[in-house]
Amino acid sequence: MDISSPAFSDGDLIPEKYGYKRENVNPPVKFSGVPEETESLVLIADDPDAEEPAGKIWTHWLMWNIPPETEGIGEGEEPIGAREGMNDFGDRGYGGPHPPDGEHTYRFKLYALDTELDLNDASEKEDLEEALEDHIISEALLKGRFRPL
Numbered sequence: 001m002d003i004s005s006p007a008f009s010d011g012d013l014i015p016e017k018y019g020y021k022r023e024n025v026n027p028p029v030k031f032s033g034v035p036e037e038t039e040s041l042v043l044i045a046d047d048p049d050a051e052e053p054a055g056k057i058w059t060h061w062l063m064w065n066i067p068p069e070t071e072g073i074g075e076g077e078e079p080i081g082a083r084e085g086m087n088d089f090g091d092r093g094y095g096g097p098h099p100p101d102g103e104h105t106y107r108f109k110l111y112a113l114d115t116e117l118d119l120n121d122a123s124e125k126e127d128l129e130e131a132l133e134d135h136i137i138s139e140a141l142l143k144g145r146f147r148p149l
Contacts, residue, residue, distance in 0.1 A: 020098035097146035
């Protein structure tokens with residue numbers, strides 16, 4: 001399974017427009033190689049470099065119950081049937097990169113699950129990670145870097 005973006009290559013800079021202080025719209029992501037037995041997909045975007053300044057890995061985007069036939073998510077879109085949870089800015093949906101102390105690396109993690117998840121829109125990363133435990137068939141990772149303005 002693979003996750004990629006037409007907006008940036010793995011390990012490259014994420015364009016400024018996707019930043020929290022800019023347009024704050026999610027970058028497009030593409031999925032491929034999703035296993036046939038997949039019942040749903042999960043996407044988690046976070047910032048492990050925020051652990052030092054924020055005291056935790058910062059959650060930027062949570063999405064689950066993405067239909068398995070979904071080939072990606074367009075810029076600023078949410079697939080029909082998918083659910084979005086709370087980011088660490090206190091909002092539901094996408095919250096773009098906003099590193100407080102220099103360049104950070106952001107992870108876009110895609111999971112193929114053998115089930116759909118029963119979570120509400122107030123769910124946070126810990127709730128989602130607990131729910132997907134023991135249901136992961138495959139996973140993929142896309143990394144992008146972002147510099148403060």
